[in-house]
Amino acid sequence: MADKLMGWDDTIVALATPPGVGAIGVIRLSGSAAWQVADALFPSKDLQVQLPNTLHVGLLKDGDRLLDEVVLSLFQKPKSYTGEDVVEISCHGSPYVQEQVLQACMLHGARMARPGEFTQRAFLNGKLDLTQAEAVADLIASNTAASQRTALHNIRGGFSAVLKSLREHLIRFSALIELELDFSQEDVEFADRSKFYALIQEALQTTEQLRDSFRLGNVIKHGVSVAIVGRPNAGKSTLLNALLNEDRAIVSEIAGTTRDTIEEVLNIDGILFRLIDTAGIRQHTSDVIEHKGIERSLEKIRKADVVLYLFDLASSGLPALAEDLQRLFIPGKQLILCGTKQDLFTPADPDAWLADLNCIRGSFEYAPFIGISARTHTNIELLKTELSRQYTASAALQDQAIVTNARHYEALNQVARSLADIRQGLDNQLPGDLLASDIRRCLHFISEMTGDISNEDVLDYIFSKFCIGK
Amino acid sequence: MADKLMGWDDTIVALATPPGVGAIGVIRLSGSAAWQVADALFPSKDLQVQLPNTLHVGLLKDGDRLLDEVVLSLFQKPKSYTGEDVVEISCHGSPYVQEQVLQACMLHGARMARPGEFTQRAFLNGKLDLTQAEAVADLIASNTAASQRTALHNIRGGFSAVLKSLREHLIRFSALIELELDFSQEDVEFADRSKFYALIQEALQTTEQLRDSFRLGNVIKHGVSVAIVGRPNAGKSTLLNALLNEDRAIVSEIAGTTRDTIEEVLNIDGILFRLIDTAGIRQHTSDVIEHKGIERSLEKIRKADVVLYLFDLASSGLPALAEDLQRLFIPGKQLILCGTKQDLFTPADPDAWLADLNCIRGSFEYAPFIGISARTHTNIELLKTELSRQYTASAALQDQAIVTNARHYEALNQVARSLADIRQGLDNQLPGDLLASDIRRCLHFISEMTGDISNEDVLDYIFSKFCIGK
Numbered sequence: 001m002a003d004k005l006m007g008w009d010d011t012i013v014a015l016a017t018p019p020g021v022g023a024i025g026v027i028r029l030s031g032s033a034a035w036q037v038a039d040a041l042f043p044s045k046d047l048q049v050q051l052p053n054t055l056h057v058g059l060l061k062d063g064d065r066l067l068d069e070v071v072l073s074l075f076q077k078p079k080s081y082t083g084e085d086v087v088e089i090s091c092h093g094s095p096y097v098q099e100q101v102l103q104a105c106m107l108h109g110a111r112m113a114r115p116g117e118f119t120q121r122a123f124l125n126g127k128l129d130l131t132q133a134e135a136v137a138d139l140i141a142s143n144t145a146a147s148q149r150t151a152l153h154n155i156r157g158g159f160s161a162v163l164k165s166l167r168e169h170l171i172r173f174s175a176l177i178e179l180e181l182d183f184s185q186e187d188v189e190f191a192d193r194s195k196f197y198a199l200i201q202e203a204l205q206t207t208e209q210l211r212d213s214f215r216l217g218n219v220i221k222h223g224v225s226v227a228i229v230g231r232p233n234a235g236k237s238t239l240l241n242a243l244l245n246e247d248r249a250i251v252s253e254i255a256g257t258t259r260d261t262i263e264e265v266l267n268i269d270g271i272l273f274r275l276i277d278t279a280g281i282r283q284h285t286s287d288v289i290e291h292k293g294i295e296r297s298l299e300k301i302r303k304a305d306v307v308l309y310l311f312d313l314a315s316s317g318l319p320a321l322a323e324d325l326q327r328l329f330i331p332g333k334q335l336i337l338c339g340t341k342q343d344l345f346t347p348a349d350p351d352a353w354l355a356d357l358n359c360i361r362g363s364f365e366y367a368p369f370i371g372i373s374a375r376t377h378t379n380i381e382l383l384k385t386e387l388s389r390q391y392t393a394s395a396a397l398q399d400q401a402i403v404t405n406a407r408h409y410e411a412l413n414q415v416a417r418s419l420a421d422i423r424q425g426l427d428n429q430l431p432g433d434l435l436a437s438d439i440r441r442c443l444h445f446i447s448e449m450t451g452d453i454s455n456e457d458v459l460d461y462i463f464s465k466f467c468i469g470k
Numbered sequence: 471m472a473d474k475l476m477g478w479d480d481t482i483v484a485l486a487t488p489p490g491v492g493a494i495g496v497i498r499l500s501g502s503a504a505w506q507v508a509d510a511l512f513p514s515k516d517l518q519v520q521l522p523n524t525l526h527v528g529l530l531k532d533g534d535r536l537l538d539e540v541v542l543s544l545f546q547k548p549k550s551y552t553g554e555d556v557v558e559i560s561c562h563g564s565p566y567v568q569e570q571v572l573q574a575c576m577l578h579g580a581r582m583a584r585p586g587e588f589t590q591r592a593f594l595n596g597k598l599d600l601t602q603a604e605a606v607a608d609l610i611a612s613n614t615a616a617s618q619r620t621a622l623h624n625i626r627g628g629f630s631a632v633l634k635s636l637r638e639h640l641i642r643f644s645a646l647i648e649l650e651l652d653f654s655q656e657d658v659e660f661a662d663r664s665k666f667y668a669l670i671q672e673a674l675q676t677t678e679q680l681r682d683s684f685r686l687g688n689v690i691k692h693g694v695s696v697a698i699v700g701r702p703n704a705g706k707s708t709l710l711n712a713l714l715n716e717d718r719a720i721v722s723e724i725a726g727t728t729r730d731t732i733e734e735v736l737n738i739d740g741i742l743f744r745l746i747d748t749a750g751i752r753q754h755t756s757d758v759i760e761h762k763g764i765e766r767s768l769e770k771i772r773k774a775d776v777v778l779y780l781f782d783l784a785s786s787g788l789p790a791l792a793e794d795l796q797r798l799f800i801p802g803k804q805l806i807l808c809g810t811k812q813d814l815f816t817p818a819d820p821d822a823w824l825a826d827l828n829c830i831r832g833s834f835e836y837a838p839f840i841g842i843s844a845r846t847h848t849n850i851e852l853l854k855t856e857l858s859r860q861y862t863a864s865a866a867l868q869d870q871a872i873v874t875n876a877r878h879y880e881a882l883n884q885v886a887r888s889l890a891d892i893r894q895g896l897d898n899q900l901p902g903d904l905l906a907s908d909i910r911r912c913l914h915f916i917s918e919m920t921g922d923i924s925n926e927d928v929l930d931y932i933f934s935k936f937c938i939g940k
Contacts, residue, residue: 017495018563021610022488023588023940024496026560055523055543066622073525073543090496093488096613118493140491143566152536470493
């Protein structure tokens, strides 16, 4: 496959650290001429006779022109990130100086790397399979403990290991069936159908588990979107401040995050919650403009994973809650009812009030009520626990393989479908050659995930989403 | 001096690469416990038994918690940037992961470095003198060939060498004078006054040269500001486009550059030109608002190094030029008269026209006229040459020491003043003890520049202007 990709044996170069001014910047060279290119720019030492995994301080020069004082890190194939010869040039953190160093490397035979090309080479050289390479991009984009853990687990082959085991079982059975076909005149069965049936059942179960993990994986990767809904003055911004007070998430600027609709980001127990503010809802829907406001809120609710409905216990109270829920609620959403300013509210008849509340809640499968006060910080922690309840419950899962990638999810759907076909074939006592064809199809989808089978377009698409220098 | 600075023997840590998402980020540890801190986080190898200047790949763990797969670079004192034990941790380029690694380092005994603290330690450990340390900051901020070259020259001790030679001469003479004082009863002269006079003359000359180089140094560091002045439709934006077409400078976002007034930046032969657009000048100054516009143009002209006056040869022509220059010109500015749309203009009587132009130019010491056409690209290169003429003429200077630092310029003024005092003292045949006191004062100013004499406040101020991680 490698030789299909044009020119992948040349030497590439790129800035590996973020662009901008810093103390240092690292420029990475990879390819058979990496040491040679660096050697041409580093007159004080003969790099070719140095040991790999060593550091060298000196002047970087392009002919007579001094470029910088640098530290070189030498790596020799196959013991490098890409599996090729690699030199990392640690230079001063001026974008101008870095540009000069890059140009000097190109002048001496390197070419500018495409986005993700270093990782693509690591894949082509067998240092990583495709799911591991994709996890590298996830790790770079990680911004919570959970996304960091899942990405590292997958880089180290967590997901690959599950796929590999599945693949080996299928290959072994497939080989036995092929053997049967060779002896087809003699009507023997080398492959034990009942053992294989059990294996397929187990494989289906594993596949289902992986597919199910995608919901959590998606949450780990992209966060949980929480639409905050309520009338004006229901206490939205006060609650936001209370929530964000200590737990504001570290969020980086990553291309493609939909910042326009996100108001604030909150990190609860390693899961990212994106708090989306919706337009305040008013009573009078006869007004055309107000109606549009509600349409917009509905749109945001439709896209959200969780709806956090806020109502002022003392002023608008339960009638507003009942009215708004009727207008706004969309089935299938996790709904949390949040009564604000609890410290200022005592119902005249607590029992009757509770009965009314439960009557409203009755129309929903699960709609917990939490009375809070942002001022006295009452039940803020309880609200957080409720928000993260179903995600942290799955936290135990996080040391298992978790699917975070839509491409893998699609492939797993295909695997599940072909496994079901095989099972049905076994049920119907299909002849070996037909079974073998179903197994090959299933193996194909598994191999697509790991990159054992791949085509250039898919690879190019996957690696083009990486940043330059990785 | 070192022991005066509290706690400088502890181990510091900071992100050395620019913040943000990239392929990798480098976290730098420096101090006596640097290897120990890294060792605690790197279970797969015993770092304490490794050789310096080696690279180590492995997992970074905080107890059981996996942080990242990293490459460690080990440096041993005194062969490191700071002159202390140093470990650089090259981790994945996620701000979240980097934050986790920083926190783990701090948990194991390192503390967050202050801005410039790594370079401050390099200075305290004698790896760099103060002028070299300051040049490191200049190199990081460099954005042209000239600023890169000057900073590198000064990092490598170019400016220091000149100061050191000056200092040694003064110390030698001073020692001889002190000796005379010990034998003062015997009326001997160990120190040859006439030789010393020649030395002081030479020192004064060197100091003057260094002071003069500050103008060029300032230009190299901050660029040349060019105010572009002219009436509406004089062809300002067309010229800007023609100038910027191929030579747009690489400019980084550095705190403190006054971006609000800068329109465009142009790099000619390694010198940065900041093109400042001024409000268009109109004829009728009776209008209060127009008058304000002219006031604003005058303000910009006052701050500029060069005034580029544009006038449309065909339409407003020489009368406008004469009128505007009378209203606008401020003495002491480099002035270039630029007639635009030359391709559309042929004077009815060329000789008379030229005589009129020369009459206007006559009121200025030096005001070259260039007729250009942005459309046909006529004389655009000539204009660039004229702009950079006086700076590139000094380009030969650039392998000599150039003062780029206002602190050094101030100190050099003091040095020059005290050298003049010494010379006057020699002229007046001042007794040795008074001469010695003047020499000590001069040595004091030189030592302040190199940091041989310094106080904590000055050091803190200098290093606080560095970025964190350097």
